[in-house]
């Protein structure tokens with residue numbers, strides 16, 4: 001379709017829009033675990049960007065991940081006021097690997113691009129306009145507005161609108177900026193690979209010509225794509241949604257059930273998980289009986305749990321709720337707690 005529009009001499013400009021009020025939510029995450037089919041995104045976006053006639057993205061609903069990368073390949077972006085835009089790949093253990101890490105900093109500057117790409121946060125159309133990510137925001141029918149706009153620029157060359165040809169906006173001290181951001185990102189990432197790779201990819205955009213930046217983006221993406229972390233985060237994406245649909249055989253669902261307040265709980269087994277569960281419950285204000293039949297494990301657990309509670313309380317500037325937990329090694333003396341469980 002796109003090839004036809006671009007090669008048809010009668011067509012002077014093109015509008016790309018989505019379906020059912022959504023521009024594009026990005027790639028199908030389920031496809032990442034099987035061999036990819038269909039056209040590859042990078043050449044598709046390059047084809048759009050290098051078109052000799054203006055291409056306008058009409059963004060309604062969402063433009064996320066590969067969807068926003070496609071919009072960045074267009075020469076103009078018109079967004080509906082209710083639209084949300086973002087590059088959430090970092091939450092899937094990935095980076096925006098279809099040129100997003102290279103085009104976004106060229107369009108909105110390095111600090112703003114680092115923020116969006118390393119946090120994966122969605123922005124509203126209003127913020128996108130402020131950042132320079134979109135050219136116009138409309139409350140009206142977005143496709144109609146985009147068509148009107150495309151007709152108004154039909155006789156203009158899109159040459160100056162190709163983001164890949166933009167120099168990355170200059171920053172007074174790039175080294176200091178990247179050092180600071182990398183330190184903060186590493187701290188927040190706690191071992192996650194993707195946020196760190198995102199910073200490296202943006203650094204490539206800021207320091208290398210576009211083709212070399214794309215090559216660096218490809219290398220970084222290759223290490224993430226097959227990583228266990230990426231697979232786990234993609235599993236988490238679907239698991240989160242599956243939990244929302246979870247129900248008991250009786251048909252009871254968590255979201256349709258009246259919550260019962262839990263004041264007392266018993267945790268059986270004080271290994272690593274049991275200790276964590278006990279601490280989380282105490283910190284939530286629940287009185288806990290922590291049971292462990294192995295005396296050595298019990299002694300170690302008491303010490304570990306007390307210091308976890310003390311550290312947590314110190315962080316939050318409150319007194320540690322050490323009196324909320326009792327220990328027992330007698331399995332036969334299970335109390336009638338509202339909640340009983342063990343790892």
Ligand SMILES: C/C=C(\C)C(=O)SCCNC(=O)CCNC(=O)[C@H](O)C(C)(C)COP(=O)(O)OP(=O)(O)OC[C@H]1O[C@@H](n2cnc3c(N)ncnc32)[C@H](O)[C@@H]1OP(=O)(O)O
Pocket residue numbers: 025026027028029030041062064065066067088089092094097098238241242
């Ligand atoms: C390389 C990588 C590239 C090029 C990428 O593009 S990676 C993908 C980047 N995009 C995303 O991460 C977007 C993920 N999706 C969302 O944030 C949201 O689903 C949404 C904002 C698009 C819509 O939100 P909402 O209306 O609340 O609906 P749900 O979140 O409940 O989703 C509805 C069902 O659609 C499934 N879904 C959503 N996005 C994807 C996706 N990218 N791939 C596959 N499936 C997707 C989601 O799982 C829901 O289905 P069920 O799980 O309920 O069956």
